[in-house]
Amino acid sequence: MSTTVDKSGPRVRDMFGEIAGRYDFLNHLLSLNIDRYWRWRTVRIVPPAPGAKILDLCTGTGDLALAYHRAAGGKAQIIGADFCYQMLDIARQKAAKAGAGQSITFIEADAQQVPLDDNRFEIVCAAFGLRNVADTDAGLAEMTRVCAPGGQVAVLEFSTPDRQPFKFIYSWYFRHVLPRIGQLFSRSAAGAYNYLPASVGEFPQGEQLAARMRAAGLTDVTHRGLTLGIATLYVGTKRPEIRGQ
Ligand SMILES: C[S@@+](CC[C@H](N)C(=O)[O-])C[C@H]1O[C@@H](n2cnc3c(N)ncnc32)[C@H](O)[C@@H]1O
Numbered sequence: 001m002s003t004t005v006d007k008s009g010p011r012v013r014d015m016f017g018e019i020a021g022r023y024d025f026l027n028h029l030l031s032l033n034i035d036r037y038w039r040w041r042t043v044r045i046v047p048p049a050p051g052a053k054i055l056d057l058c059t060g061t062g063d064l065a066l067a068y069h070r071a072a073g074g075k076a077q078i079i080g081a082d083f084c085y086q087m088l089d090i091a092r093q094k095a096a097k098a099g100a101g102q103s104i105t106f107i108e109a110d111a112q113q114v115p116l117d118d119n120r121f122e123i124v125c126a127a128f129g130l131r132n133v134a135d136t137d138a139g140l141a142e143m144t145r146v147c148a149p150g151g152q153v154a155v156l157e158f159s160t161p162d163r164q165p166f167k168f169i170y171s172w173y174f175r176h177v178l179p180r181i182g183q184l185f186s187r188s189a190a191g192a193y194n195y196l197p198a199s200v201g202e203f204p205q206g207e208q209l210a211a212r213m214r215a216a217g218l219t220d221v222t223h224r225g226l227t228l229g230i231a232t233l234y235v236g237t238k239r240p241e242i243r244g245q
């Protein structure tokens with residue numbers, strides 16, 4: 001797929017490093033707090049078993065990892081991975097404050113080359129992260145590789161609503177209002193809040209992303225729109241190992 005948005009690692013890492021301190025505030029403001037609901041839905045649609053091993057890739061400030069910690073009653077073993085240390089610093093502080101310091105470990109890692117063993121996690125997830133990874137297929141391949149046979153891969157990502165008149169109203173907000181508010185509060189030199197609609201606009205969605213997940217080796221891939229299609233949750237299963245053959 002041809003791409004015009006610059007998603008080179010250093011650019012994306014610097015951009016998130018620059019806005020890390022304002023990231024949570026702006027996330028909740030610009031989504032009117034609906035982002036919390038999307039992560040809440042994710043952990044309910046892909047629930048953790050007691051003691052589950054979970055990897056949250058592109059964890060950022062750790063909100064999905066923390067949602068899984070709460071959903072598992074503190075009993076999951078969670079790794080949050082991201083290549084931006086400024087985001088991870090905030091994630092670590094939030095986990096310590098939430099009493100999750102023992103059950104969540106944060107590591108600095110690129111989603112395209114995850115330094116973790118094959119077949120290790122029952123749940124591998126990424127919220128609003130995969131879109132930023134330079135090579136989507138490499139990210140999906142890594143998510144699938146580290147997922148245990150029979151485990152689930154969940155991708156929560158922005159999408160474009162397809163029903164009028166909401167599509168028109170939301171597109172106007174997303175392209176014209178959100179970047180201005182984001183820029184005002186973040187003062188991002190890298191234009192992080194112009195990057196957001198641009199990157200969503202060219203990222204595969206719906207069946208297109210589902211097909212890429214199947215190509216990565218996942219089965220039973222489903223996708224469901226959340227909040228009139230502003231976000232979509234994609235879920236796939238790694239084929240269980242067939243023994244005795
Ligand atoms: C929009 S934030 C999402 C953070 C968090 N998952 C959430 O739900 O709010 C995207 C995150 O992906 C990270 N990221 C982007 N590309 C990455 C890559 N190739 N490897 C690891 N992390 C990456 C960024 O550093 C950033 O923290």
